[in-house]
Amino acid sequence: MKTSSPATTTSSIHRRNRSSGHRATPDRLGYSPNPSYTSSEVTRPNPMAAAVKAVAGIFTACFTPPDANSSKSFVDSEDFKSSSVASVTSRSGSNRGHGSNRGISISLHNSIHRKEPGIVKFTMEEIFQVTRNFSPSFKIGQGGFGAVYKAKLLNGTVVAVKRAKKSVYEKHLGVEFQSEIQTLSRVEHLNLVQFYGFLEQGDERIVVVEYVPNGTLREHLDCIHGNILDLASRLDIAIDVAHAVTYLHMYIDHPIIHRDIKSSNILLTENLRAKVADFGFARQAPDSDSGMTHISTQVKGTAGYLDPEYLRTYQLTEKSDVYSFGVLLVELVTGRRPIEPKFELKERITAKWAMKRFIEGEAISVLDPKLDQTAANSLALEKTLELALQCLAPRRQNRPNMKRCAEILWTIRKDYRELSASEFRSFSISSQRSTSTKG
Numbered sequence: 001m002k003t004s005s006p007a008t009t010t011s012s013i014h015r016r017n018r019s020s021g022h023r024a025t026p027d028r029l030g031y032s033p034n035p036s037y038t039s040s041e042v043t044r045p046n047p048m049a050a051a052v053k054a055v056a057g058i059f060t061a062c063f064t065p066p067d068a069n070s071s072k073s074f075v076d077s078e079d080f081k082s083s084s085v086a087s088v089t090s091r092s093g094s095n096r097g098h099g100s101n102r103g104i105s106i107s108l109h110n111s112i113h114r115k116e117p118g119i120v121k122f123t124m125e126e127i128f129q130v131t132r133n134f135s136p137s138f139k140i141g142q143g144g145f146g147a148v149y150k151a152k153l154l155n156g157t158v159v160a161v162k163r164a165k166k167s168v169y170e171k172h173l174g175v176e177f178q179s180e181i182q183t184l185s186r187v188e189h190l191n192l193v194q195f196y197g198f199l200e201q202g203d204e205r206i207v208v209v210e211y212v213p214n215g216t217l218r219e220h221l222d223c224i225h226g227n228i229l230d231l232a233s234r235l236d237i238a239i240d241v242a243h244a245v246t247y248l249h250m251y252i253d254h255p256i257i258h259r260d261i262k263s264s265n266i267l268l269t270e271n272l273r274a275k276v277a278d279f280g281f282a283r284q285a286p287d288s289d290s291g292m293t294h295i296s297t298q299v300k301g302t303a304g305y306l307d308p309e310y311l312r313t314y315q316l317t318e319k320s321d322v323y324s325f326g327v328l329l330v331e332l333v334t335g336r337r338p339i340e341p342k343f344e345l346k347e348r349i350t351a352k353w354a355m356k357r358f359i360e361g362e363a364i365s366v367l368d369p370k371l372d373q374t375a376a377n378s379l380a381l382e383k384t385l386e387l388a389l390q391c392l393a394p395r396r397q398n399r400p401n402m403k404r405c406a407e408i409l410w411t412i413r414k415d416y417r418e419l420s421a422s423e424f425r426s427f428s429i430s431s432q433r434s435t436s437t438k439g
Helices: 035-040 047-062 124-131 172-184 217-221 231-250 308-313 318-334 350-359 375-391 402-438
Strands: 028-031 113-116 119-121 139-142 146-152 158-164 195-201 204-210 266-268 274-276 299-302
Touching: 124 146, 124 158, 124 195, 124 204, 172 195, 172 204, 217 266, 217 318, 231 266, 231 274, 231 318, 231 375, 231 402, 299 308, 308 318, 318 350, 318 375, 318 402, 350 375, 375 402
Parallel strands: 119 195
Antiparallel strands: 028 299, 113 119, 139 146, 146 158, 158 204, 195 204, 266 274
């Protein structure tokens, strides 16, 4: 794999002309900002300490421990460009289920209709056929949007069929459905789930996307699949996510803010490459050419990942995704969820706790205990927490953009690999000497 900076590989991209400056994760929620949340943002002489204290205060004011209920979850790319290559052996869906891997074939040649160029509109008969009337044996997950089923098309493509809830109390899902359709139909990237089609008929709302077979990032951090996710893989995943979000922010005609970057919305392939999913909260970014700096909109997202400035002001920008990405970075290196209600109070808000320990020079104390405390791991931990601190800045203008995050992560991964290789050589030489001495 190349280790050169992705900044050198974007010449073929049509970029827009704009400047860019088993426990449960809490369900995605809509929040009403409260002016009282601004009280924790106090200027301090030490900028790094000030950032930590501001993050800590905002987290404490805004979030309370969630209930332990099931929640919604739903590359080898070397740059940020859109790719036409898509996996057909991938999994998409909500929290991983244990349904059958069997599938029913359905023809794509005669009965599929197109609502507009590039968007396939399925019929209800086709959906019933492909899921065998939504058989429980095909069900692979259940989330905030609804149930998810695995199916197989006649051409061999394995897909995930997401069926929205029908409850009269879930009217907001109609808005999320339209948002997801509009967003998925416009994007194509190796680190984003591929969109195959949809259905909207009566009270039925269905999205058909690629099936990503290896569960969510959160499941792997929890070791649900039996293997420990090493730090090298975690860095790769962070870079994949950074590529995907950079693409959304900078390399499509009408940039998109995801608004729900979190570990349970990051799906992993069999090779542990990341695909960002779930665009129900996505919104078109402000048009910088027109002088817009933000979008004023109702606050939506997931507790623990929400940008405090957006929460307080209703002002949404791409930097809200950057904030969520900062929380994700902390989650990757600590292994902890953003909110840990079972921990003592001072450790309950993971980002607050980790940033405080980092500033105090005790970064190694927050490393996921499942990972070894090697020199390479320690270096990558320090550098990743330093980047996370920048992403978690209380004010958006102090946060890097996603492209810069990706560039920094490339450097961290390069240094990590070089130090890991050096450690391995030193260990091998030491082992050989020990063996020869015993002989």
